[in-house]
Amino acid sequence: METVNAVLRTAFSRLEAHALTLGTAATALVLVVVFYYPVATVFVDAVVVDGQVTIAPLVSVLTSRFYLVDIFGFTAYQALLSTIASVLLGLPGAWLLARFEFPGRETLRSLTILPFVMPSIMVAIGFVATFGQNGTLNAVLGALGLPTVDLLFTIEAIVIAHAFYNAPLVARVTTAAWESVDASAVETARSLGASPVRAFRDVVLPQLLPAIAIGATLTFVFTFASFPIVLALGGFQLATVEVFIYSRIQNLAYAEAAALAVVETAISLGLTYLYLRYEGRQRASGQGAQPQPRRSLWPESTSVRSLGTRIGIVAYALVVLAVFVGPIASMVLTSLTGPQGGLTLDHYLFLLERQQTGASYQVRPLPAIENSLLFGVGTLLVALPMGVVMAVLTTRQFRGRAIVDALSMAPLAVSGIVVGLGLLRGLVFGIEVFGTRVQVTGALAVVAAHAVGAYPFVTRNVAPLLGNLDPRLVESARSLGASRVRALVDIELPLVAAGVVAGAAFAFAISIGEFDSTVVLAEGSTSYTMPVAVERYLGRRLGPATAMGCVLLAVTSLSFVIIERFGGRYGGRGGF
Amino acid sequence: MKRRAFLRAAGAGGIAGLAGCAGGDGGTTETTTEGTTEDTSETSTGTATGTAGGEVPELVVATYGPFVDAPSSSPGASIKETFESEFDATLRYATPDSEINYFIERALRGVDIDADVYVGLNVDMLIRIDEQLDEGLFTPVNGLSRGGDVKESLSFDPKGRTIPYDTSYVSIVYNETLGDNGAYSAPETFDELLDPAYEGDLLAQNPTASATGKSFLLHTIKAKGADGYLDYWKQLQDNGVRILSDWSSSYTAYSNEEAPMVVSYSTDQVYAQRSGEDLAKHQIRFLNDQGYAYPEGMALFEGTDTPELARSFLDFMLRPDVQGEIAQRNVAFPATTTAELPASFSEYAQAPPEAVTFTYDALRDNVSEWTQAWERQFASK
Numbered sequence: 001m002e003t004v005n006a007v008l009r010t011a012f013s014r015l016e017a018h019a020l021t022l023g024t025a026a027t028a029l030v031l032v033v034v035f036y037y038p039v040a041t042v043f044v045d046a047v048v049v050d051g052q053v054t055i056a057p058l059v060s061v062l063t064s065r066f067y068l069v070d071i072f073g074f075t076a077y078q079a080l081l082s083t084i085a086s087v088l089l090g091l092p093g094a095w096l097l098a099r100f101e102f103p104g105r106e107t108l109r110s111l112t113i114l115p116f117v118m119p120s121i122m123v124a125i126g127f128v129a130t131f132g133q134n135g136t137l138n139a140v141l142g143a144l145g146l147p148t149v150d151l152l153f154t155i156e157a158i159v160i161a162h163a164f165y166n167a168p169l170v171a172r173v174t175t176a177a178w179e180s181v182d183a184s185a186v187e188t189a190r191s192l193g194a195s196p197v198r199a200f201r202d203v204v205l206p207q208l209l210p211a212i213a214i215g216a217t218l219t220f221v222f223t224f225a226s227f228p229i230v231l232a233l234g235g236f237q238l239a240t241v242e243v244f245i246y247s248r249i250q251n252l253a254y255a256e257a258a259a260l261a262v263v264e265t266a267i268s269l270g271l272t273y274l275y276l277r278y279e280g281r282q283r284a285s286g287q288g289a290q291p292q293p294r295r296s297l298w299p300e301s302t303s304v305r306s307l308g309t310r311i312g313i314v315a316y317a318l319v320v321l322a323v324f325v326g327p328i329a330s331m332v333l334t335s336l337t338g339p340q341g342g343l344t345l346d347h348y349l350f351l352l353e354r355q356q357t358g359a360s361y362q363v364r365p366l367p368a369i370e371n372s373l374l375f376g377v378g379t380l381l382v383a384l385p386m387g388v389v390m391a392v393l394t395t396r397q398f399r400g401r402a403i404v405d406a407l408s409m410a411p412l413a414v415s416g417i418v419v420g421l422g423l424l425r426g427l428v429f430g431i432e433v434f435g436t437r438v439q440v441t442g443a444l445a446v447v448a449a450h451a452v453g454a455y456p457f458v459t460r461n462v463a464p465l466l467g468n469l470d471p472r473l474v475e476s477a478r479s480l481g482a483s484r485v486r487a488l489v490d491i492e493l494p495l496v497a498a499g500v501v502a503g504a505a506f507a508f509a510i511s512i513g514e515f516d517s518t519v520v521l522a523e524g525s526t527s528y529t530m531p532v533a534v535e536r537y538l539g540r541r542l543g544p545a546t547a548m549g550c551v552l553l554a555v556t557s558l559s560f561v562i563i564e565r566f567g568g569r570y571g572g573r574g575g576f
Numbered sequence: 577m578k579r580r581a582f583l584r585a586a587g588a589g590g591i592a593g594l595a596g597c598a599g600g601d602g603g604t605t606e607t608t609t610e611g612t613t614e615d616t617s618e619t620s621t622g623t624a625t626g627t628a629g630g631e632v633p634e635l636v637v638a639t640y641g642p643f644v645d646a647p648s649s650s651p652g653a654s655i656k657e658t659f660e661s662e663f664d665a666t667l668r669y670a671t672p673d674s675e676i677n678y679f680i681e682r683a684l685r686g687v688d689i690d691a692d693v694y695v696g697l698n699v700d701m702l703i704r705i706d707e708q709l710d711e712g713l714f715t716p717v718n719g720l721s722r723g724g725d726v727k728e729s730l731s732f733d734p735k736g737r738t739i740p741y742d743t744s745y746v747s748i749v750y751n752e753t754l755g756d757n758g759a760y761s762a763p764e765t766f767d768e769l770l771d772p773a774y775e776g777d778l779l780a781q782n783p784t785a786s787a788t789g790k791s792f793l794l795h796t797i798k799a800k801g802a803d804g805y806l807d808y809w810k811q812l813q814d815n816g817v818r819i820l821s822d823w824s825s826s827y828t829a830y831s832n833e834e835a836p837m838v839v840s841y842s843t844d845q846v847y848a849q850r851s852g853e854d855l856a857k858h859q860i861r862f863l864n865d866q867g868y869a870y871p872e873g874m875a876l877f878e879g880t881d882t883p884e885l886a887r888s889f890l891d892f893m894l895r896p897d898v899q900g901e902i903a904q905r906n907v908a909f910p911a912t913t914t915a916e917l918p919a920s921f922s923e924y925a926q927a928p929p930e931a932v933t934f935t936y937d938a939l940r941d942n943v944s945e946w947t948q949a950w951e952r953q954f955a956s957k
Contacts, residue, residue, distance in 0.1 A: 070956040124825055128832050135832070152834060153818050231821030232828075236782055237813075239955040243821075247784035251944070252677065252708055339851040350647065359653060361669040362645040421681075424674070429687045437687070519673040537647045538824055540847050542831070544647035 038422030046258035057259035082162035090170025098178035102297035117513035124232035126327030170215035177211035268413035335546035347543035379511035382451035387458020416516035458503030465496035651905040714875035722894035725912035738873035745867030746791035762861035776816035867928025
């Protein structure tokens with residue numbers, strides 16, 4: 001018995017010793033199968049035409065004034081504006097969530113994930129209803145006797161919609177970093193005579209900057225490749241490069257589509273690379289975290305300063321009401337509005353009826369809900385280890401680290417339309433191996449594809465915190481005989497729990513909201529999800545699709561609130 | 577069908593044994609309870625081949641999603657039901673998200689095509705197929721018993737592969753209530769549309785990615801000529817036309833009364849009447865008294881292994897009762913002269929005084945050039 005135990009123990013410790021290597025290999029394998037290979041099948045069209053290697057498609061894009069100046073130029077411009085707006089709108093939110101205590105704070109923080117899962121068609125519907133000529137905003141402005149605004153079909157509408165999606169991203173990553181700021185460091189600075197402002201600038205801000213920078217970088221990358229929302233709210237006068245990639249792929253002009261997509265990806269990855277080099281230089285040796293105590297939202301004193309703070313918070317709350325609550329509320333209202341404008345539950349009855357009488361070739365709501373939740377959990381389980389492994393790998397110092405790091409971020413930088421086509425070519429059609437066609441479709445493929453899109457969020461939430469840890473912590477654990485994995489699990493991860501949990505929340509949300517890959521991989525099976533159902537129910541009347549959209553929002557909100565309640569029992573902070 | 581059924585039976589592997597028991601008596605009936613039902617029926621027919629010999633053939637009909645699964649009404653269910661009750665066959669729908677491109681991609685990459693018929697082809701798709709593939713994706717169809725019933729003017733395939741089954745007309749839909757005293761009236765001609773009185777009044781769609789948007793662009797080319805349409809669009813753009821991504825987003829904006837006119841289909845009132853909307857908000861205008869015809873067709877995949885059954889299906893689709901059914905449920909005009917339709921249909925489905933369209937040849941030679949020139953003039957300006 002003892003020998004068996006000893007053998008097991010040896011085997012286990014061997015496994016443990018190589019766990020990181022194995023994890024890295026598994027991550028690389030998943031990436032190659034469901035990302036790099038599929039995407040390569042599309043990108044190759046940019047350099048191989050009719051079997052001939054050529055640079056003609058790339059040259060024609062790079063020498064076209066229309067593409068370079070009009071399209072890429074405008075795409076970058078609107079992405080820059082959107083990034084600025086998202087950071088401006090996100091930072092006060094992070095400050096509020098990290099530094100104040102108020103009832104419902106945890107729930108509010110959980111709900112900041114919602115924009116992430118909103119299908120863009122729903123956002124478009126919500127925005128038209130909120131910011132249109134006859135929208136809610138103008139109704140409110142009119143009632144207050146203020147001049148109305150004409151926001152639709154302008155670049156402002158696009159920027160606000162992008163902020164709707166991305167300000168919560170900035171807020172979430174910054175909140176996680178803020179909660180990892182060590183209170184004792186701030187106290188030390190204060191006891192040495194630093195003013196609160198000085199202490200913030202010298203102690204807190206340096207630890208927030210990497211998080212703000214990643215939020216901004218991701219926002220730029222996402223809005224650079226934004227597509228449906230741009231044409232729905234802006235119009236073709238404000239077309240971005242992704243509009244052209246979509247149209248070229250639809251018309252099977254693959255060489256041009258691939259060339260555009262390669263340039264788009266190169267720009268996004270180049271920017272990501274610059275960010276990662278910056279992040280690499282930010283490694284300070286922190287001590288892990290003892291979070292700062294939160295202030296009450298209700299003023300304890302009536303000083304001018306504290307009053308000013310509260311007025312600021314109220315103003316911010318009004319903006320949040322217009323930008324976030326407005327569109328979502330409009331969508332809920334649309335789902336409850338009948339053809340003559342009266343209130344009705346007909347659209348929800350439609351969902352029930354479709355569930356009961358829908359044929360096997362139709363999309364039914366309940367399987368969509370079940371699949372979404374199943375894939376969400378599956379994605380979480382796959383993306384977390386992938387993301388953590390990659391974070392550990394990229395916090396090591398080695399030549400070309402930033403390049404490996406940038407490549408690991410590629411799933412965020414490649415056009416969703418291109419990934420969809422690649423998955424069709426690479427996985428759905430499969431490859432011929434010894435006379436048998438090997439295909440990867442259905443639930444497993446969907447989870448793998450979602451995990452690939454989700455794990456960079458885990459990495460980016462964990463890596464900066466991991467890099468901030470004192471390397472001596474790991475060194476002393478290892479000198480006491482702990483394996484690298486044991487040191488990671490027992491020492492490092494608990495210290496960066498806020499980042500891990502923040503990454504997990506993103507992973508789940510990415511999976512719930514994903515559309516481009518799901519619709520390709522679920523074809524012909526019953527693996528469709530809630531966003532696919534929303535798209536299927538979109539018709540001349542908006543009721544059925546918005547009702548399904550509300551179901552999506554309700555299911556997601558409920559999941560996050562439940563997970564947060566349970567999650568709270570563990571880490572206690574850094575909740576969903 | 578045998579080869580495919582067998583392959584799938586083999587592929588289904590582990591569950592084949594179980595399925596054989598579960599689906600033993602009624603394996604081919606359509607049930608909707610479980611996601612695995614489809615496998616069950618297929619594996620049981622597959623395993624039955626060798627022993628009982630009473631296999632029911634399967635016809636795979638590929639089409640676009642809304643044809644079988646629209647929130648309003650789709651012809652898919654009734655076609656399947658009627659066809660299966662009259663022919664000893666099972667009809668299975670396949671609705672890939674990328675529609676016909678899915679099958680072109682398969683053919684390009686040498687992957688088997690697991691479908692017998694495609695329903696929902698238009699002339700753009702045909703041109704795309706012919707540009708991409710040297711060998712045909714579809715096989716010409718001759719001698720359908722009801723082939724002669726199809727209106728001559730709707731045929732759009734010079735190679736005789738595609739049989740039209742319905743048509744729509746792209747027109748302006750406008751909202752009468754948005755004018756002074758609730759009397760907004762859309763312009764009657766393309767020239768009047770440039771009148772400053774209609775500034776910012778029209779919503780249309782991206783012609784490179786939307787059927788209505790492309791039809792509208794082609795209609796302006798019909799009206800203004802290949803030499804004049806860009807100039808016309810310059811003025812239209814100056815007059816505040818809005819080009820949105822697709823029909824859906826523009827119709828959403830129209831429904832929210834962002835603008836009094838939208839490019840849409842001339843059958844709009846059929847829907848409006850069904851759901852009890854105010855018809856004044858769904859008025860139809862045919863600019864220059866013309867509507868741009870958008871016929872949809874069906875075709876036989878060259879690799880079909882049930883050509884006879886597939887041909888029976890095409891003939892079935894042209895039958896007077898089925899044509900009436902498709903027209904009402906797909907909300908479009910029938911393709912045959914013999915369709916059975918209730919008189920109330922034509923009350924709300926408006927046909928243009930004159931239908932216009934470009935031929936396959938004219939489009940094949942020009943359409944990319946036309947749309948790309950338009951794009952370069954319109955985008956980011």
